[in-house]
Amino acid sequence: MSEEVKKFKVTVDGQTVEVAPGTTILEAARQVGGKSVPPAMCYYKPLETSGGRCRTCLVEVSKGSDADPRPMPKLVASCRTTVMDGMEIKNLTSEKTQEARKAVTEFLLVNHPLDCPICDQAGECHLQDLGYEHGVENTRTEFERRTYEPEDIGPYIKLHMNRCILCARCVLAANQLTGNREHGILFRGDHAEISTYLNKALTSDYYGNVIDVCPVGALTDRTSRFASRVWFTKPVDATCQCDKCSGKAVLWMKGEEVIRVTTRQNEYGESEEWICNECRFEKKDVKYWNIEGPRHIDRHSVISLNHYEKPENYFRGIEEKKEEKPNEIGDNTTVS
Numbered sequence: 001m002s003e004e005v006k007k008f009k010v011t012v013d014g015q016t017v018e019v020a021p022g023t024t025i026l027e028a029a030r031q032v033g034g035k036s037v038p039p040a041m042c043y044y045k046p047l048e049t050s051g052g053r054c055r056t057c058l059v060e061v062s063k064g065s066d067a068d069p070r071p072m073p074k075l076v077a078s079c080r081t082t083v084m085d086g087m088e089i090k091n092l093t094s095e096k097t098q099e100a101r102k103a104v105t106e107f108l109l110v111n112h113p114l115d116c117p118i119c120d121q122a123g124e125c126h127l128q129d130l131g132y133e134h135g136v137e138n139t140r141t142e143f144e145r146r147t148y149e150p151e152d153i154g155p156y157i158k159l160h161m162n163r164c165i166l167c168a169r170c171v172l173a174a175n176q177l178t179g180n181r182e183h184g185i186l187f188r189g190d191h192a193e194i195s196t197y198l199n200k201a202l203t204s205d206y207y208g209n210v211i212d213v214c215p216v217g218a219l220t221d222r223t224s225r226f227a228s229r230v231w232f233t234k235p236v237d238a239t240c241q242c243d244k245c246s247g248k249a250v251l252w253m254k255g256e257e258v259i260r261v262t263t264r265q266n267e268y269g270e271s272e273e274w275i276c277n278e279c280r281f282e283k284k285d286v287k288y289w290n291i292e293g294p295r296h297i298d299r300h301s302v303i304s305l306n307h308y309e310k311p312e313n314y315f316r317g318i319e320e321k322k323e324e325k326p327n328e329i330g331d332n333t334t335v336s
Helices: 025-032 095-108 126-134 169-178 209-213 277-282 314-324
Strands: 008-012 015-019 058-063 088-090 157-159 183-186 193-196 219-221 234-239 248-254 257-262 290-294
Touching (some): 025 058, 025 088, 257 277
Antiparallel strands (some): 234 290
C-alpha cells in the first residue's frame, strides 16, 4: 500500500484548511471559499501554465510556514506560489493587498476603454467587477490610450484589441485545444498585441472556446453581437447530440430565442467542458437542444440577478423589517 500523503495546514484570512502538497495559494483559498478567494484575470485552472501575468491575485503571506515563520517580504502571486505547512495568508484582511489590487486595477484600465455601455461582455466582465470594487473615478495618466481597429479573426469571432489585457488565456486555449497555433502575442512591451499570423482566419472546430476564456470583451461572438444585454437573457442548461464534443452547454435565451451558446462554467468563470463551433454558433434554435433546466449563476456580478428562485428566508426577512419600522402616527408601536 502506498503511504498516505501528509496534508498541509494553511490559514487564509483566519480560516484553516488542509490541502495537498503542491497546491497553490489560490486553489487553497478556493477551498476556503467566500470573499477570501483572490480574483484572477489570467489564471484558468483547465489551462496548463496559465497565471502569473495580471497580478490581480496578489496576497500577503504573514507566516511562511511552521518551520520558518518569517513573513514573505513582498506580496506574492497566489496563482503561482505553492503553500507550505503552517502558512498564513492574508487576502481580504490585508490592507497592503487591497492597495496593491487597486493599483493593478488602475494599471489594467490605463489603455482599456470605458465602453461598457456598448460592450457585449458588460455584466459578466471580470475587469468590470474589479473596477467597481477597486477602481478610481479618474485616470492619472496624461497619455492617449493605445487604439486598434476591430479585426475579424474568423467567420465567428471579432477581436477588439483595445479591450485586451494580454492575459494570454486565448493563446493557451488555442494551443492546448487544437494543437495548431494560428495566433499569439506579437511584438513586446506596450506594442504587444494578440493577432493572427498575416491576418489568417482561425479555422479549428474548437476555436470558439477562446471567447469563453477571455475575461474581458476583447473576443466576442459575431453571431450574437449587440443582440441583447446579458442581464435580459435567461441561462439554461441544455444538451444536444454531437459527434465532436459532449454537447453540454448553456443557452442564453430571450423569450424563445437563443441569443448565444456558451460552455458551462463554475463560480470562477472557468469552463467545465469545451464545446465545438457547431454547437456554439450553428445551433441557435431550441429544436436542436434538450433543455435540462435553469442555470444557477454564482458569480458576484449583475448577471447573478437573473435567479429563478427567491433567497432562503426571503419573506421572513421582509416581515422582520416591517416589524422594525416605526408607526407613522409617532407612537412607540410597530407596524405588523
